[in-house]
Amino acid sequence: MAGHPWARRLYSAALLALSPLIWRRAWREQLPGRPRAERLGAIPAAPSGSRTLWLHCASVGEVQAARPLIEALRRRYPRHRLVITTMTATGAERSLALVEKAAERGDGGEVSHHFVPLDFPGAARRFVERLAPDLAIFFETELWPNLLAACDRRGVPVAVVNGRLSPRAFRRYRRLGRLMAEALSHVAWLGAKSAADAERFQALGMAPDAIRVTGSLKFDLAPDEAACEVSERLRRDLGERPVWVAGSTHPGEEQAVLEAHARLCESRPGALLILVPRHPQRFAAVAELCAARGLVTARRSADEAVTAETAVYLGDTMGELAAFYGAADLAFVGGSLVPVGGHNLLEPAARGVPVLTGPALANFEDVAEALREREALVEVADAAALAEALQALFADAPARERLAAAGQAVVEANRGALARTLAGLEHLLPTE
Template sequence: MTRAPAPLPLRLYSAAANLVAPLAYARVKDKLAAQGTDPARLPERMGRATARRPDGPLIWFHAASVGESVSVLRLITHMGEAYPGWSFLITSGTATSAQVVASRLPPRTTHQFAPLDARRAIDRFLAHWRPTAAIFVESELWPQMLARSHAAGIPMALINARISDGSARNWKRAPKTARHLLGVFAHIHTQDARTTAHLQDLGLHHAKTGQNLKSLSGALPFDPAEKDRMTRLISGRAVWLASSTHPGEDDLMLAAHKTVLQQAPDALLILVPRHPERGLALETLIATSGLSGARRAIGGQITGQTQVYLADTLGETGLWYALCPLTCLCGSFTPVGGHNPYEPAYAGSAILHGPLYKNFADTYPLIDASGAALEVADATELAQALITQLTDPAALEAVRSRARAFAAAQENVLDQITTDLISALDLEGVQ
């Protein structure tokens, strides 16, 4: 069936995006290069493949960055086990996502950087990869990528969709544009009822609420030998983790730790910034706070005098969750909106968090109610919760058990998600 012409705003956007594509490529190329990306892979952003297309069906997953990319890895693994003749392609746009995904690729899966949203780049990409189906993740929706994929006859789905209230208000000012953009999807799986309501208000009545894929992430990987080594270094100490901190949260974590040290002088804080490139600034912050620190990225080691261990390295979050019995999950004390609580829960780490968690608005109340997590408002409440749990090992172990149970309860939905996708994308029998 022929689609109606794109609304004027989309036509204007496409013309502008195509015009500025060379400038945009120069900018993203420089950024990726500065982040250590292999220069040979930079042309992927213009749709020039650096890997061979495998024979047989190829299912393309497109995600924005680390969290979205990682959230689909277990789904890809599950689909690959059910359909051993299929191969998979993941595209994303950031250097960090490429590094993390490369270390965790499921069998028969390739990662490429996503092409810029420019017609020639996308057409070049599609001509090489010829996806059997395309599955877009969350809110990574580029107009020309969607339009060109649809024009190529590729069946498409949107999974784990999330639309903020602000974005929904913007969409409702241009409902025709929204329906045209999102109408390419044969299947829309949302991660919360609020997003479903927003999409249905726009006329996308096939949008259905499903399980948040980030609940299926599983325990993050880690090096067992390094865990054993670190366990020996911290043996006997009261250890807690501040995970995925953002600017404005590090001071809060350090202030709480100073209070903890008054009750537990041997306490150790492992501080993991969301963005490791902040390491040097945080090293200075720790020093000026009067605490004794060691910085992992430059070879710093934990000694008996270390009060704060700055773990400013990439891809080791799974190690810290496995190592630490108690995690303060950040991004929830500033308007970032919170990070994935299932990751520490799968590792059996009890969770503390702040009050700002709009990204997981349906999840945090549930995990709090399960007794696996606790909300705290500020450094004072955080310090009190830390002292309470770190000084009562039996109670802390009970919270950790509830965290594991909460995560394990999410495991039974991969079959249903796969079945829904196979049906909606008409993939049954594809070999």
């Protein structure tokens, strides 16, 4: 085995030293009725004779991006149970929603969810032993050294799919060079989003012959029929007024969005903002922020009516962002006016909704570049620029139509990552 096990031992010692802080964070990321012992790998043992695929995603965004892969794995491996793990409670909720849909359709194998264990050596070993997967799939940048080592110890092949490393993440991981080299030595196959990502993984120690550039699975996101129905119903209810969405917003960003909306309303008094904060624990605070600005606000979670006087519709529910995008004339994707790195620009683009974003796009630079090349992205620097762009686009229907068509064309032109990813996985686990 290549790598430096001593680096992992130092890493494990550091985790144990920081365990009170780590456990405090994990304590907050919980769902009612779910045992916290899952965080220590204490899950039920796999049923005798069962076959298991394990897919790990960090949070709700990764679960959403992985949806095409989840559906494809269920169809390709119907005799395997698919276990999805997440780190966050929001990711768990999104996973459980997919589990419910899978059960309703009944067109593939069983799907279930666990919280991923904290990366302590004993917890990782216990989890992998009890789960006993035939294949472990880690999504994007979820590289947990002890979990990867536990898979190797049990002879479980590991794949990383939709692999990405932003320049910032690469610099951070490179400071842990020996630890990352050992972690990547346990990965049998890696599907990178881009050639640049592949080069960064190779620089960290990933074997070149185990890397393939597959493209981004986000381009293969299929329309959700249920979300489309909600979009149509919501748009009918909202009427002909100008509607825009600010999705996946973060602290400091809502203020800019609300300021831009206030300026828009000076020229478009009937305009409606659908505001969707990224994290549910902030829903109440954002509602208070809207009230403090004197904006008439309706909350989705309370089923409050949107009237002609309503200025802001607060999307304080989980799993409905795609439906909100589909009901809008324009979409601003958050995490981009603050140094977060952006969120999925393709969700609105795939629905034929013009996309606006701030400048902080480190996590989606490849997607942003594809949209830029087709002039399918409007980039703004601050609240004033956002307001100006909104006013211009609401006054120019042909421009909105061009942006919408260009965005959809980008999505269609870049599909194919799913097929390339499945082909790579088949080398590790042949199709049934």
